[in-house]
Amino acid sequence: MNLIFVCTGNTCRSPMAEGLFRAKTADFAEYCSVTSCGLCAMAGDPVSENAVKALAKRGIDITRHRARVLTPYHIEEADKIICLSRSHYDALLPVAESEKLLLLGNGIPDPYGGNETVYEHCADAIDRELDRLLASDVFLSIEVMTADDIPEVSRIEQENFSEPWSEHAFTEQIEKNYGVNFTAKYLGKPIGYLCTDMICGEIDIGKIAVDEKFRRRGAADRLMQKLLLYAEENGVESLTLEVRVSNKPAQALYRKYGFETVGERKNFYREPTENAYIMTKLKNGDADENTGN
Numbered sequence: 681m682n683l684i685f686v687c688t689g690n691t692c693r694s695p696m697a698e699g700l701f702r703a704k705t706a707d708f709a710e711y712c713s714v715t716s717c718g719l720c721a722m723a724g725d726p727v728s729e730n731a732v733k734a735l736a737k738r739g740i741d742i743t744r745h746r747a748r749v750l751t752p753y754h755i756e757e758a759d760k761i762i763c764l765s766r767s768h769y770d771a772l773l774p775v776a777e778s779e780k781l782l783l784l785g786n787g788i789p790d791p792y793g794g795n796e797t798v799y800e801h802c803a804d805a806i807d808r809e810l811d812r813l814l815a816s817d818v819f820l821s822i823e824v825m826t827a828d829d830i831p832e833v834s835r836i837e838q839e840n841f842s843e844p845w846s847e848h849a850f851t852e853q854i855e856k857n858y859g860v861n862f863t864a865k866y867l868g869k870p871i872g873y874l875c876t877d878m879i880c881g882e883i884d885i886g887k888i889a890v891d892e893k894f895r896r897r898g899a900a901d902r903l904m905q906k907l908l909l910y911a912e913e914n915g916v917e918s919l920t921l922e923v924r925v926s927n928k929p930a931q932a933l934y935r936k937y938g939f940e941t942v943g944e945r946k947n948f949y950r951e952p953t954e955n956a957y958i959m960t961k962l963k964n965g966d967a968d969e970n971t972g973n
Contacts, residue, residue, distance in 0.1 A: 681711065681712045681713070681759045681760070681819070681867050681868045682712075682713045682757055682758050682759045683701070683712065683713065683714045683715075683758065683759065683760050683761075683762060684714075684717055684750070684754055684758045684760075684761050684762065685697040685698050685701070685714070685715075685716040685717075685762050685764065685784075686716070686718065686719060686750055686761055686762065686763050686764065686768050686772070687718055687719075687763075687764040687768060687790070688720050688721075688765075688768070688790065688792075689720060689721050689722065689725065689747060689792070690716055690717055690718030690721040690725075690747040690748055690749075691718070691721070691725055691726070691727050691731070691747050691792075692728045692731050692790065692791055692792050692799070692802070693764040693788050693790065693791070693806065694716035694717065694718065694764055695716050695727045695728075695731060695742050695745045696731050696734065696735055696742070696799075696802065696806055697762070697764060697784065697788075697806050697810065698714055698715060698716040698742075698745075699735050699740045699741075699742040699745075700738070700803070700806055700807055700810055701714055701810055702714055702740075703738070703739075703740050704810060704814060705814070705867060707893070708866065708867040708868070708869050710869070711867050711868035712867040712868060712869075715748070715754075716745075716748070717748045717749060717750035717751075717754055718747055718748065718750065719749075719771060719772075721747040721748060721749045721750075722747055723746075723747055723748060723749050724746050724747060725746065725747040726745070726746060726747075727742055727743070727745040727746075727747075728791075728792070728799070730791070730794070730795065730796050730798075730799035731791075731799055731803075733796055733799065734799040734800045734802070734803040735803060737800070738803070738807075752775070755775060755780075758780055759780065760780055760781075760782055760818070761776060761780050761781050761782070762782045762783075762784050763781060763782065763783050763784065763787075764784055764787065764788045764806075765783075765787040765788065765790070766783060766786075769781055769783045782813070782818065784806070784809045784810070784813065785805070785808075785809035785812070788805050788806055788809070789802065789805075815897065815898075817898070817902070819866055819867050820864065820865070820866050820897065820898060820899060820902060821864075821865050822862050822863070822864055822865075822902050822903060822905075822906040823862065823863050823865060824861065824863075825850075825854050825861035825862060825863045825873060825875070826854070826863075827851065827854065829863045829870045829873070830847055830850045830851060830854075831847065832869065833850055833863060833873045834846070834847040834850055836870070836871070836872065836873065836889055836890070836891045837850075837873075837887070837889060839891070839892065840892075841889070842949075842951035842952070843949075843950055843951060845887065850875075853875050853886075858877055858878055858879050859875070859876070859877055859878075860876045860877070860878050860883065860907070860910060861873070861874065861875045862874045862903055862906050862907065864890065864899040864902060864903050866894055866897065866899070871891045871893075871894040871897075871899055872888075872889060872890035872891060872899040872900065872903060873887065873888070873889060873903075874887065874888045874903040874904075874906075874907055875887040875888075876907065876919075878914070881915060881916055881917045881918075882916065882917060882918050882919075882920070883907070883911060883916050883918070883920070884919075884920050884921070885907075885919060885920065885921035886921075888900065888903060888904075888930075890903075900933055901933070904933065904934075904936075904937050905937075907919070908937060916963065917962065917963045918960060918961065918962045918963065919939070919960065919961045920958065920959070920960045920961075921934065921939070921958075921959050921960075922948055922956040922957070922959075923956060923957050923959060924954050924955075924956060924957075925944070925954060925955045925956065925957055931959070934959050934961075935959075937961065938961045939959040939960060939961045940959060940960060940961070941957045941958070941959050942958050942959065942960045943958040944956065944957055944958065
């Protein structure tokens with residue numbers, strides 16, 4: 681993902697936003713390119729001294745930043761252009777695709793000419809709005825799993841399961857003509873996945889997992905929502921899965937989306953040995969209880 685923060689002179693707000701964003705997304709550096717520009721910048725101007733001080737208090741060094749002018753090339757190559765004020769957003773609307781443009785919060789007041797306290801308040805506002813933005817679905821996408829996803833998906837699998845699938849198993853899974861598989865990506869990086877088989881109008885959920893470092897960001901919910909939308913669009917009659925009887929968080933997630941416990945499989949899991957609940961969601965919403973073996 682290619683991101684650009686934009687303000688007027690690229691010496692105050694947008695360099696602070698760029699620096700804060702880099703710090704917050706350091707784990708995604710390989711997957712996300714971020715820079716900042718100004719609509720009316722004087723190319724090569726140094727960053728404001730008070731902006732440097734405000735971020736230095738947060739352990740972030742932006743002393744090397746030099747102002748850049750936003751060019752048509754930047755606009756064309758950007759996936760998202762994050763504007764620091766409404767005026768920047770409005771100025772870019774005629775020349776940029778509207779789906780690329782974002783306004784950070786309700787806009788961040790320009791601290792230009794202010795003292796250190798003014799810049800610190802500006803940095804605080806940017807910090808808060810970046811947290812809100814990063815928690816939104818702007819940076820979380822659910823996509824059909826591809827071969828490029830498998831190395832990272834396999835790593836997550838190895839860290840989450842005592843009897844994990846191999847990379848070869850995932851390759852076979854996405855090559856099935858009846859496999860339905862999705863990857864959750866945060867800033868373009870795979871952080872979760874869902875693997876299912878659909879046969880004769882029924883879906884069996886084989887795997888769902890989210891990288892432990894990126895849980896509570898809505899990825900599991902979005903994966904389930906994507907699957908249920910797929911099921912609705914393709915006339916699926918039922919969805920079924922097994923879950924460890926001790927895995928209460930997963931059970932809560934499934935119940936949230938209408939799954940009911942309909943049976944139990946004895947000693948279904950190994951390492952450690954444990955029973956599995958069978959949970960089912962039917963198209964009509966009614967699941968008859970029965971006993972599994």
